[in-house]
Amino acid sequence: MKIAVLSGKGGTGKTTVSASLAMSLPSCQYIDCDVEEPNGAIFLMPELEKPSPVKVLVPEVDMAKCDACGSCAKACQFNAIAVVKDNVLMFPEICHHCGACLIACPNEAIKEVERVIGVVESNKDDSFLHGKLDVGEPISIPIIQQLKRRIKTKGDVILDCSPGASCVVVQSIEDSDYCILVTEPTPFGLHDLKIAVQLVRKMGIPFGIVLNKASDDSRIIHEFCREEGIDLLMEIPFDQDIAEGYSRGILPVQNDRTWQEKFIKLYEKIERGAGK
Amino acid sequence: MKQVVFISGKGGTGKSTLVSSLSILVENKMIADCDVDAPNLHILLKGDVQKKDDFFGAKEAVIDPELCVKCGLCEETCRFDAIEECKVSVMKCEGCGACVLVCPQNAIKLEEVKTGETYVSKTNRGTFSNALLDIGAEGSGKLVTEVRKNVNNYKKKEEWVLIDGSPGIGCSVIASMTGADAVIAVSEPTKSGKSDLERVLGVARYFEIPAFVCINKYNLNLQVTKEIEAFCEQEGFPVIGKIPFDETVVRALREFKTPVEAGNSVVTQEIKNIWSRINDEMKKLESVS
Numbered sequence: 328m329k330i331a332v333l334s335g336k337g338g339t340g341k342t343t344v345s346a347s348l349a350m351s352l353p354s355c356q357y358i359d360c361d362v363e364e365p366n367g368a369i370f371l372m373p374e375l376e377k378p379s380p381v382k383v384l385v386p387e388v389d390m391a392k393c394d395a396c397g398s399c400a401k402a403c404q405f406n407a408i409a410v411v412k413d414n415v416l417m418f419p420e421i422c423h424h425c426g427a428c429l430i431a432c433p434n435e436a437i438k439e440v441e442r443v444i445g446v447v448e449s450n451k452d453d454s455f456l457h458g459k460l461d462v463g464e465p466i467s468i469p470i471i472q473q474l475k476r477r478i479k480t481k482g483d484v485i486l487d488c489s490p491g492a493s494c495v496v497v498q499s500i501e502d503s504d505y506c507i508l509v510t511e512p513t514p515f516g517l518h519d520l521k522i523a524v525q526l527v528r529k530m531g532i533p534f535g536i537v538l539n540k541a542s543d544d545s546r547i548i549h550e551f552c553r554e555e556g557i558d559l560l561m562e563i564p565f566d567q568d569i570a571e572g573y574s575r576g577i578l579p580v581q582n583d584r585t586w587q588e589k590f591i592k593l594y595e596k597i598e599r600g601a602g603k
Numbered sequence: 604m605k606q607v608v609f610i611s612g613k614g615g616t617g618k619s620t621l622v623s624s625l626s627i628l629v630e631n632k633m634i635a636d637c638d639v640d641a642p643n644l645h646i647l648l649k650g651d652v653q654k655k656d657d658f659f660g661a662k663e664a665v666i667d668p669e670l671c672v673k674c675g676l677c678e679e680t681c682r683f684d685a686i687e688e689c690k691v692s693v694m695k696c697e698g699c700g701a702c703v704l705v706c707p708q709n710a711i712k713l714e715e716v717k718t719g720e721t722y723v724s725k726t727n728r729g730t731f732s733n734a735l736l737d738i739g740a741e742g743s744g745k746l747v748t749e750v751r752k753n754v755n756n757y758k759k760k761e762e763w764v765l766i767d768g769s770p771g772i773g774c775s776v777i778a779s780m781t782g783a784d785a786v787i788a789v790s791e792p793t794k795s796g797k798s799d800l801e802r803v804l805g806v807a808r809y810f811e812i813p814a815f816v817c818i819n820k821y822n823l824n825l826q827v828t829k830e831i832e833a834f835c836e837q838e839g840f841p842v843i844g845k846i847p848f849d850e851t852v853v854r855a856l857r858e859f860k861t862p863v864e865a866g867n868s869v870v871t872q873e874i875k876n877i878w879s880r881i882n883d884e885m886k887k888l889e890s891v892s
Contacts, residue, residue, distance in 0.1 A: 335641045336614060336615065336641050336643070337611075337613065337614010337615045337769075337770035338613060338615015338616060338770075339614075339615060342795065361771075363770075363771035363772045363773045363802075364612050364613055364770065364771055364772065364795075364799040364802060366613070366795040366798060366799070369794045369795055369798060402700060402704060404662055404698055404699050404700050404713070405699070423697055423699055424682065425682055425683075425697065425699030425700075425701050426680070426682060426699075426701055427699050427700050427701040427704060430680070430701055430704040430705060431704055460772065460773060462802060462805035462806050462809055463777075463805075463809035463810070464773070465744060465774035465777050466773070466774060467773050467774075489770075489771060490614040490641060490769075490770045490771070491638075491640035491641050491743070491769065491770070491771075491775075492640045492641060492739060493640040493736055493739070493741075493743040493775070494739065494740070494741050494743075495773070496640075497694060501694075511615075512857075513853075513856060513857055514646055514856070514857065514859060515619070515643040515646065515856075518646060519641040519643070522640070522641060522738065525738045526738050526739050529738055529739060530694075544857050570823060571823065571824065573793060573795075574791075574792055574793040574794065574796075574823055574824035575793075575824065575827075576794040576795075
């Protein structure tokens with residue numbers, strides 16, 4: 328079963344929930360799809376093997392063959408190529424690697440070369456995987472794709488996603504069997520939770536909510552779940568000790584059997600919710 | 604007009620709380636929310652929308668079934684697996700137009716797609732520009748750029764624009780940073796917060812934008828706060844403020860109030876100090892250049 332963890336708002340506890348679940352299950356594959364700011368390794372402390380670079384194909388022009396006709400620049404929908412007088416300017420960071428310029432060039436003057444935009448790292452048995460976008464690079468989707476190509480066909484997979492609800496989250500949660508939406512009982516948490524709910528509904532993935540930092544104000548989330556008929560799977564209370572542990576990279580499941588049991592129960596609810 | 608962008612790397616460290624507090628304390632400014640896929644600032648600013656526009660930030664291939672002979676060339680060419688049995692998957696299509704170029708029947712066209720909405724609002728704290736990306740849409744970076752264009756279009760003689768950024772280090776963050784005068788990175792004393800701060804400061808350095816650091820809830824873990832300060836010292840990023848954690852701040856936010864409105868004097872004073880340090884640092888930068 329593939330379980331994706333998302334939230335809309337950042338900092339609500341996606342990694343807390345994903346890593347806790349990963350630690351509580353007897354075996355599973357944990358994949359950190361937040362390749363802009365991956366944090367899973369801080370908690371799961373895997374022994375990482377040598378990083379493998381993530382390469383994309385970007386165009387390179389052979390000026391001996393190029394007559395600066397401008398067809399490539401016209402074909403590029405992402406403004407990654409400009410033809411100025413007799414010169415072709417390439418902006419490889421914003422290239423979407425689509426190959427349209429190659430097709431458009433009448434002189435076969437463009438070939439594709441590899442360009443590294445980040446890395447994927449894993450432990451020995453691939454039970455932990457994360458990706459890291461290189462600093463200064465805007466496009467992270469190819470790294471998420473590379474991570475997802477290494478999903479194991481057997482067993483459970485936990486996908487820890489980025490905040491927000493843009494195309495990177497779509498890419499991460501696509502083909503999941505179930506989504507966990509992590510929220511907090513604040514007006515911001517609720518606002519962004521609604522956005523995340525719209526996203527998973529649009530994609531037709533079964534989902535439920537984990538309420539983190541639960542407090543006297545949890546009512547706003549309870550009401551929302553009731554009105555919308557959404558399963559509230561679990562509540563993690565706001566607790567100074569939990570927050571302090573988190574700041575040091577330690578999760579409650581690591582030294583508390585009862586927390587492990589709670590996450591196993593969460594897993595069982597997900598199994599039922601996903602109809603597996 | 605000087606543009607100050609608030610980012611964090613990690614989400615939930617307190618960007619919007621700081622920006623909305625400053626929106627009360629700073630005179631003569633505009634405000635922009637460049638977090639377009641999970642925007643929150645409008646919740647605290649409560650403005651009146653003056654102008655709302657659809658934003659067409661992407662394209663999408665559309666196949667004319669009348670002309671299509673089902674040769675499959677488009678499907679073969681598409682690198683995003685967006686075409687299956689001569690049908691385009693809207694979620695997967697990046698609008699690159701490679702299929703348009705190979706179609707022997709000229710049966711494929713690129714059509715503009717609405718990817719979000721932009722808003723310009725009047726608030727009692729100044730003109731506010733923000734946007735909302737459509738659910739799961741492409742091109743959040745482009746929409747961010749549009750939010751900043753609106754700042755330019757609607758500015759009068761404001762001295763500042765306070766820009767609330769998004770988490771991460773990718774396209775949205777780069778789009779909110781480029782061309783800004785200063786970056787304020789809002790961090791928190793957790794291992795994750797520190798790791799994410801280091802990466803986002805790297806982005807500011809990469810684009811050569813002066814960056815300053817503010818540690819929110821600093822007293823939650825004094826050890827990590829020390830480590831962040833040591834890192835900033837070593838890398839040459841001035842720490843311009845440390846805001847203490849305070850239960851009353853959290854409570855006030857639940858009632859849609861900033862710490863300033865809730866009358867939290869310790870936090871308000873530190874935010875005032877942060878602003879005066881930003882001013883000092885900006886003056887230093889000007890005298891250098």
